[in-house]
Amino acid sequence: MTVNRSIRLDAVLIQAVIAGALSFSHLHDLADAAGQSGWKAWAYPISVDLLLVAAWRRLRTARGDRAAWAWFVIALIASLGANIATAGLLDLNAVPAWLRIVVAGWPALAFLGGTLLVHTPADATPAPKPTEESAPVGLHRTNDTTPELDTAPKHTEPAPELPAAEPAQEPTPVPASVPPALLDHARKLADNHRATTGTPLPVASLRTQLGLPAPVVDSIAAHLQLA
Known part of the structure; x- marks a missing residue:
């Protein structure tokens, strides 16, 4: 496997060198025919290849980047x-004017594309967070994460009988707060009635003597423990 891999990589490398050299030569010849002689003709292939490589690297990091695809x-x-x-489709001795314009304007276009590819942040879309999948009912997972049907018989035990619920006891009403002065006055009335008659003061009589609403008198009676 190692030998075959090294041979394949060497063949790809040789093919890349041949394709790059031919493309480099064709770009040089076209730039020279368009009036860009000397060192300028050699700079054009480098500019085109650098823009191609920059766009390709941008596509590897952001596959959905439309700008990178456009410059590529x-x-x-x-x-x-x-x-x-x-x-042979174009007479290099008589290059049309529009092609001369394209070749002359290529450096500015390549500089613009390279600058945008390098200094413009890519639109990074956050990857969805993995959610833990719950196993379906009746399935259990083994060590190889393969769900298997649980066919083992299950023994169900009868549910224990619950004791009968006791009737809920009504909560004892808590007497409302009464001003101490009013409570003392009511206590004196109750004590005088007990001392005179020997019986507890009825609530109705207390209500008549105090002249207060029934809820207030009932609260006073609860504090005094009157029947």
């Missing part, structure tokens, strides 16, 4: 266009 296609068209133009 522009650089690819420039490279393929030079290869096709130098294949």
Whole structure:
């Protein structure tokens, strides 16, 4: 496996060198025919290849980046266009004016594309958080995370009988708060009635003597423990 892998990588590397050299030469010839002679003709292939590589690296980190795809296609068209133009379809001794304009404006276009690809942040979409999947009813998971049907018989025991619920006892009403002065006055009335008659003061009589609403008198009677 190691030998085959090394041979395949070497073949790809040789193919890449041949394709790069031919494309580089075609871009140089086209730029030279368009009036960019000397060192300028050699700079054009480098500019096209650098823009192509920058766009490709951006696509590897952000696959959905439309700007990276656009600049990749522009650089690819420039490279393929030079290869096709130098294949005999274009007279390099009489290059049309529009092609001269495109070649002359390419450095500014390539600089703009490279700057945007390098300094513009990619639209990073957060990856969805993994959610823990619950096992379906009647299934259990083994060590290899493969759900298997649980066919083992299950013994169900009868539910224990619950004791009968006792009737709820009504809560004892808590007497409302009564001002101490009013409570002392009512206590004196109750004591005088007990001392005179020997019996507890009826609540109705207390209500008549105090002249207060029934809820207030009932609360006083509860504090005094009157029947």
